[in-house]
Amino acid sequence: MDxxxxxxxxxxxxxxxxxxxxxxxxxxxxxxxxxxxSNLLSESTMSPKELEELKTNVRRNCK
Known part of the structure; x- marks a missing residue:
């Protein structure tokens, strides 16, 4: 499930x-x-900085 x-x-x-x-x-x-x-995956050009920001946001919002 997503x-x-x-x-x-x-x-x-x-x-x-x-x-x-x-x-x-x-x-x-x-x-x-x-x-x-979904948008980031479709772009497939995520920079390391964007990846870290995404991880941070996911961790922050899924607590």
């Missing part, structure tokens, strides 16, 4: 996620990360 699948599945089950106090903003973050990762 970020987007998880976000879509989560948005279909908001009541269950709210019941466990899940931060629903993470669903939006997951979708945004999916879009960014």
């Amino acid at each position: 970020f987007k699948d998880g976000a879509v599945l989560g948005k279909k089950n908001i009541e269950a996620l709210e019941a466990i106090n899940f931060d629903l903003n993470r669903l939006d973050v997951a979708e945004a990360l999916h879009d960014k990762l």
